[in-house]
Amino acid sequence: xxxxxxxxxxxxxxxxxxxxxxxxxxxxxxxxxxxxxxxxxxxxxxxxxxxxxxxxxxxxxxxxxxxxxxxxxxxxxxxxxxxxxxxxxxxxxxxxxxxxxxxxxxxxxxxxxxxxxxxxxxxxxxxxxxxxxxxxxxxxxxxxxxxx
Amino acid sequence: xxxxxxxxxxxxxxxxxxxxxxxxxxxxxxxxxxxxxxxxxxxxxxxxxxxxxxxxxxxxxxxxxxxxxxxxxxxxxxxxxxxxxxxxxxxxxxxxxxxxxxxxxxxxxxxxxxxxxxxxxxxxxxx
Numbered sequence: 001x002x003x004x005x006x007x008x009x010x011x012x013x014x015x016x017x018x019x020x021x022x023x024x025x026x027x028x029x030x031x032x033x034x035x036x037x038x039x040x041x042x043x044x045x046x047x048x049x050x051x052x053x054x055x056x057x058x059x060x061x062x063x064x065x066x067x068x069x070x071x072x073x074x075x076x077x078x079x080x081x082x083x084x085x086x087x088x089x090x091x092x093x094x095x096x097x098x099x100x101x102x103x104x105x106x107x108x109x110x111x112x113x114x115x116x117x118x119x120x121x122x123x124x125x126x127x128x129x130x131x132x133x134x135x136x137x138x139x140x141x142x143x144x145x146x147x148x
Numbered sequence: 149x150x151x152x153x154x155x156x157x158x159x160x161x162x163x164x165x166x167x168x169x170x171x172x173x174x175x176x177x178x179x180x181x182x183x184x185x186x187x188x189x190x191x192x193x194x195x196x197x198x199x200x201x202x203x204x205x206x207x208x209x210x211x212x213x214x215x216x217x218x219x220x221x222x223x224x225x226x227x228x229x230x231x232x233x234x235x236x237x238x239x240x241x242x243x244x245x246x247x248x249x250x251x252x253x254x255x256x257x258x259x260x261x262x263x264x265x266x267x268x269x270x271x272x273x274x275x
Contacts, residue, residue, distance in 0.1 A: 023150075023179070023180045023181035024150065024181050026150055026179045026180060026181055027150035027151070027177065027179070030177075030179075030210070045243070045247075048243075048244055048247070049247075052210075052212065052248065055179060055210075055212050056212060056213055059179070059180045059212060059213075059214065062180065063180065103220075103253070103254075103257060104220055104223065104224050104257075105217075105220065106217040106218075106220055106221040106224065107213075107214070107217050109213040109216060109217065109252055110213045113213055113248075113251060113252060116251050117251065
């Protein structure tokens with residue numbers, strides 16, 4: 001494993017997970033997302049899809065975003081009504097670029113895949129922070145794929 | 149913590165075509181922390197002149213878009229080198245991998261077989 005200077009600090013009170021902005025932490029982000037999706041009640045396949053989407057958002061934050069002064073990014077899960085929303089926040093300013101839609105492109109698939117595997121993807125660009133929100137609706141709890 | 153490994157590669161000689169087949173088997177989670185290693189291994193084979201690659205993903209439990217990118221990158225490198233193929237082995241029960249192939253729309257670019265034997269047979273037939 002490579003050296004990581006920042007510490008990971010799960011915060012039980014707020015439900016937030018602060019992670020060192022390093023690829024070696026992707027497994028922790030996936031575990032966090034899987035737990036949130038399972039507690040929300042998604043079936044196994046929908047959990048996998050949600051975890052995949054979250055992994056893409058966290059990968060983007062690590063690869064293209066910027067960590068806070070402690071070298072961390074933040075992820076948090078919130079359930080509101082029939083919707084599970086997981087937010088991935090980094091502290092860079094999303095520059096925005098057209099997704100690469102060429103079949104033989106080596107990169108640029110992340111956002112397209114996120115939109116296909118969630119019910120909503122929202123990118124909020126604020127002063128000094130970018131938050132990507134991924135939402136999945138509760139209908140997946142009852143019958144996977146039935147309404148998708 | 150992500151868990152990922154690549155087994156030692158297996159080279160299968162094909163004297164009829166004079167072109168070996170290289171089988172790479174990976175396992176665990178292929179995410180952004182693992183793809184550089186996978187890319188390096190694949191590129192080394194292409195640079196060494198190998199043109200037919202079989203990637204056995206039977207033991208893979210997670211792939212992301214960067215892993216898909218590595219496979220597409222291999223295809224492009226092979227095309228640039230005059231042609232070749234990337235064949236994936238993944239059994240039908242490994243939905244986590246197959247579903248991502250399908251959603252990413254690469255299942256029509258990369259041939260997927262359920263077993264290594266099927267993949268090698270298909271390569272022999274396509275020769």
